[in-house]
Amino acid sequence: MVRFKNNIGPFIKWVGGKQSIADQLLAFFPKEFDCLYEPFVGGGSIFMATEWKNAAISDVNGWLIDTYKAIRDDWKQVADLLDNMPNEKPFFLELRTKHPNDYTTHFERAAAFIYLNKTCFRGLFRVNKKGFFNVPYGEYNRRYYDPGNLKRVGEILSKVEIFQGDFELCLSNATEKDFVYFDPPYYKLGGHSDFNRYTPDQFKEAEHLRLAALCRELDQRNIRWAVSNSDTPFTRELFQGFYATPVSARREINLNPKARNIQELLFTNYKVQTRTVELLEQGELVLA
Template identity: 60%
Template sequence: MFRLGIQAKPFIKWAGGKQSLANQLIPFFPTDYDRYFEPFVGGGSLFFTLCPEIAVINDHNRWLIDTYRAVRDNWQQVAEILDKLPNTKEDYLRIRSQNPYELSFEARAAHFIYLNKTCFRGLFRVNRKGQFNVPYGAYDRRYYDPENLESVSSSLAHTTILAGDFELALAGVSNRDFVYLDPPYYKLGGHSDFNRYTENQFRETEHFRLASLCRDLDSRGVRWAVSNSNTEFVRHLYQGFHFHEVSARREINLKSQNRNILELLITNYD
């Protein structure tokens, strides 16, 4: 079920990441399942905390998923390239302007990690053309921890890594599996509404489709948990299931007084 001895941590920062919430969320998760599915993996906080023996992770952000695959398959080469990338505004803008799909697999991953660690507030944001457009952050910190990157590679060794729609990522899921879903949250207002992770935004129609999928999974006996905003819209979508309020802090919000919020963890099991 779970692998012992691997202490990997997320190697990138991700808006809406669950690193600070992992210890609140995991006690709600079942422990008796065969495979762990996470169709919106993002920074992977829950995945790395759980370190499941067999897992399927997915994200619609292809560059992110390519980075996971490169770190899994050749983390040493990714690290070597990272070591050669200077942290200056001029170099940042030069690297940001490059098309990642004109680079080698490992260089593409290294550039993703570099930009994530040196851009403003570690925010991954793209324009409607899918081009990364976050300004330089001027942070004086290392891009990665070699020991952690090796642990990340080990934790991903037996993981199926997919890139695409969340619904397709759950093909083949059974009632012996567990699914954790962490989609871009339904809007609250202000900076907390950020959802420009890919050229396609996650809108109300996608939330309806996700809720419909959850009801289908429930009818098939598949256990799932969904994180989302504490709004009447979300409560209506998942009416009839179990709601758990979770205290969270969102550092991406520019107004400090609005960073402490209550989120929902919705489950289809007690």
Template identity: 40%
Template structure:
């Protein structure tokens, strides 16, 4: 097991490429899929979501203002895409995978080899919160390491913007998947990745775009809230502002789909649109025995 001092000395940018970087051609890579875990990720729901996509979606530009883990994007593999998120480190990870996946793999290799013992995890978390590797592949590697080894893949920050999720309890987590990262890089090659809030979409969305909204969900109870992706959270006022953006893009001629909790507040907000229901598994719960199915709504402005 690596000690914190050893972790701090890892030569993350000097590992020989041949030791960790795959050189497989694109045609031999696996189908792209999310390379990080994300609360509310849609990977397991795509079989329910795909039948609800609009006709002709394959010809539309794909716009996703809460990209998160990107399950919808990777499942669709659109030729044209605008992906955005308000989380600057998440956006940096996507850009790094797109533009310098070899550098990310090289930086992640020693971290993966160091393992995920709590002592190691907290040493890496300290480096991340200190801002190490800013605007470099190392920053993306630190983010991916923490995502793969923290509790349930949560991304939560405190009021200072520091990542504060505790270590997870995994025996052998897959921290580095070179082929998966390379496949994601190929899929992202022509994607426009932006750091932006959802309202900034109004300046760039065009008639005929397909826009998928997967915002932080409205809590189903007073104890179920998790909106810690950004330090200021996501309130009911934010949900209402999002609904207003949805209505404006509807008037503009975009095809729109939105996922959220199946609660009266959300149903009332989107009462003028088509609302379908799907079933999803709970992903975040400290008591595994209490995990189960929950209902979610899918809102569309088309039949």
């Protein structure tokens, strides 16, 4: 078992989060690059795993991105608000009736986001068409946030560029020296798109095609990229002509234990070399 020297973890639980396989993925990233771009940042387990020279993160989920900005601007304000939010069902239900736009400051929005995510059932994030959070209360009698971790996240975010928007919109400044890691909602075998709960919008075949087209364009610009996705005939066809490396994945949020250990692919436009030993030698990864 290895872990990252950074010792920072996501402050939310996110469907499709890469925390359990971050060590495998990082070992498959290129050895050197200037800026890590993560256009589907979600819970942020990859960019939090280690210290990058430069990083730019984005996601289409505005509430999530506001939360990152609030923690970057003043993590302590967010923590102080969380300290006054009891993990009790009546409080949860009351908070859930608020729309994300009802909050006066982005600190309040961020605290509500973290609170709802960490106290709701199975740590899901799901909103209805109107943008209201609609997951039931989780009844978990445990601490739902760690101020020390939030502080460290705030410190690393101070050096990171943060954008809200579609994955196509944040890469215009990327250069040949940079690297892009795409972690979209996965395509599910059987034709349905998986994990479409992050926003009211869905990630369908058309979006996967759009992503593959963008990857081809980046390839022409000599920008290196890696894309995580499920191993299906459709995804293999999307990235035909590029490299496909198997990654064994463990899905946290899945009621069927047999489906928790599945194989997924990392598509890349560069030849992958496993750098686990090297990262261990450099002290980036440490044995836990």
